[in-house]
Amino acid sequence: MKKILFVTSEAHPLIKTGGLADVSGSLPKALAELSQDIRILIPYYQALKTFGNVRYVCSLRIDNRSVNILETRMPESHIPVWLVDYPTFFNYPGNPYVDENGNAWENNAERFALFCRVAVEIAMDRVHQDWKPDVVHCNDWQSALVPAFLSLEDNRPKTVFTIHNLAYQGLFPASTAATLNLPGQLLSPEGLEFHSLLSFIKGGLVYSDRITTVSPTYATEIQTPEFGYGLEGLLRHRNHVLSGILNGIDLEHWNPESDPLIAQTYTAQTLAEKKANKAELQKRFSLPVTDGVPLFGLIGRLVEQKGIDLILDSLPAILEMPLQIVLLGSGEKSMERKLMSYAHLYPEKIAVTVGYDEALAHRIEAGSDVFLMPSRFEPCGLNQMYSQRYGTLPLVRRTGGLADTVVDAVPQTLNDNSATGIVFDEATAGSLLEAVKRAAILYGNPKAWEQMQINGMSKDFSWQQSASQYLDLYRSL
Template identity: 50%
Template sequence: MNKILYLTSELFPLIKTGGLADVAGSLPPALTRLGQEMRVLLPAYPEVMRKVKQPSLLASTRYYNQEVKLLETRLPENGLSLWLVHCPAAFDRPGGPYINGNGEPWHDNALRFAIFCLVAVDIALSRLNLNWQPDIVHGNDWQSGLAPALLQLHSRRPATLFTIHNLAYQGLFDHQTFLDLDLPAGLWHLDGLEFYGQLSFIKGGLAFADRVNTVSPTYAREILQVKFGCGLEGLLQHRRHRLSGILNGIDSRVWDPKHDKYLKAPYGTENLEQKSINKTLLQQQLGLPVDSDIPLIGMISRLVEQKGLEIILQGMADLLALPVQLVIVGTGDTHYELQLSHWANRHPDQIKVIIGYNEPLSHRLEAAGDLFLMPSSFEPCGLNQIYSLRYGTLPLVSNVGGLADTVVDADAENIKIGTANGFVLPNQTADDLLATLRRALGLWQTDTWRQLQLTAMGNDYSWRSSAKHYLDLYHLALGDRRGAMG
């Protein structure tokens, strides 16, 4: 059994902006079931504090002249031990975890997540008299990137693992911020936290963690290339022997069409015809024409360029010339929200755009849809295509990252051998998006379509397999650490 301190800046169901929250809410419980002793460290945002029950005080300390308390509670869903970094000056404010009400990053994000990392370091080095010290510190994304950098300065430290969920978000700040945070001067160099004259939080994890992984095998290979490396491909090439990819799982109890609490008509492979009832109900709910013979395309996404919004909008006129309905749920860049809403206003019988995140609607759309649209320019793992597979809603995706690792194109050969479960764009262009959609519609309401659905729903997408891969990675990190200590 290993003692693992898991660092995350968001955690479903307490606080969520993206896939990290889903992973943080599912992987630690899966590791607990495999015998690991987990402690999850999370900032005490107001939204989190409203949802947790009676946290108790573990320790008090100070950083940057701010009082910081470490609180403990447990998640009622699974009993997971949750430690909260309670620092009102850093985290007690309205808005999101990273951005304010105007959609701009908090001006003091560097200070906020430096405090978060300093708490992690003090726990890791047994400085807070907790009578608990981790064997492994597992950080996620730039918000926890300083922890491996600071820990590597100490000879008697735990092993470290750093997981990249999206390399495009790097935690970049100016050099003055590095000085203001009073970080060790020895960390400011090309092979350290310095990135073209800026402070890079994510480099702390990439350069100094014993092991680094991404959330799909294909993305782990892609980020070694200039196209996907976001300027860090040189460092990642240098550390490629410590880099690997583990495909995310999903919480198969939450995302299960047979037992989904948000569905009025649950279904499985044995009663797949029930799926169409969910489509009828959603068409009624959203004011779309109720017609089981019109393919319903769903999209649940952050509305940002990465997710393929450019090629969707370029092809929208031609897409809406097809006999389809399109439902898009998400929030993101204002210009995408406005353009999509414009199309929805012009074609109210074909397209509905719901701005904002809505968990019940997300489940109902996954169940109601015939196709799921996810033509990302890059996708570290992606979860919605996996949810879609489990719900028999065939994904239409780009051939990148985790999409390439989970969706098998319905070409003639893959259909023949029974592995096809969706549709893959040859290239990420509007023309290929439309051509692939037309190809999918050519199979709509055929026996082949049902076979694709059954194949999609038949795979195991649970965390159990992925969690075992993380156990293997923990053992490698511990081995690296022991080797370094001689």
């Protein structure tokens, strides 16, 4: 049994802004089910939901500050969650990283450096809880200074650092190093310096024993200039300790057989029942109720990363085809406006809801025939896995986790029953349009379509799969 300290800035259902929270909520549970002794460390934000009693563990003096450690539990599990309680830094309303106007909190460097120092004290068992981890598993820039600080300790635990999205690096002015009182031996271009800035994420990339990211393809992509954001040289230099492990999905929460949020439950054996969800979705969005045309769904942030610009550029041609589109998301205001104007012009063809609505997300996954996900880059992605589980064929660009989880419908894969979706290569409107045409043609072949649905529904995207790969990684240390 390994003792694992899992250090994260968010974890579902305690607090969530994105995919990191899903991983931090699910992976520790899957590891606990493999009989590992795991504890989660997270800042005690004002917006953090606690479950059950919160008890006091201990107090620490760090940089002349008094910090308390409190303990709660992950719901429906015995996993202890240690909360870093320092109201001056963490008792802010709303989002953990930005204010209500979307601007980063001015003292983010101080906040997360303190969080990292607390993690080090726990990792070295200087909190006198008689628990010293074998492995400290850190995630993204907010906890990336932990491997750097631990590199200065004798008899330290092993460290693993996971990149969930390399686009977010925790970059601050070089002068911040003095404010944070960082040890001089960490401050060099080989250490935390990055083009005369201070880079938190380099703490994880330079000093951890193992680096992972959330899909095998993304692990390769981040070693190239297109996806490396200036860190590709460092990642190539350390590629002997870099690997990609696909995220899993929550199979209980996303299960068409028992999903309470959808109009009609169904299985791979009762696929005809899925049509009731399509009809309900068409009604909900005031689209003509018909099974004669494919219904395309999209849920996500309306930003360029997600390929929304490719959709907008090809929409005039797409809307001439016999199909329907429903879309749920929010993001760049100009994209929201353009999509709304198409919905206004083509009310029989496209419907848009701006915002996020969990129940509606489930209904779109269950009711759509095709799920659109033409991302420019996608470290792992979850919706393409949810879609396959719901017998909805993902239409994706061949990048990151999308390349690793969706098998393109070509003659060979259609023959050997491995095809689960439609995949295109170039990030251009023309390539997307061709893929949409392919999907529409395939939809006209009910036998092939149903076989692809069954192929997707029988794939194993469980966290157990991912957790056992992480456990192998911990043991190899």
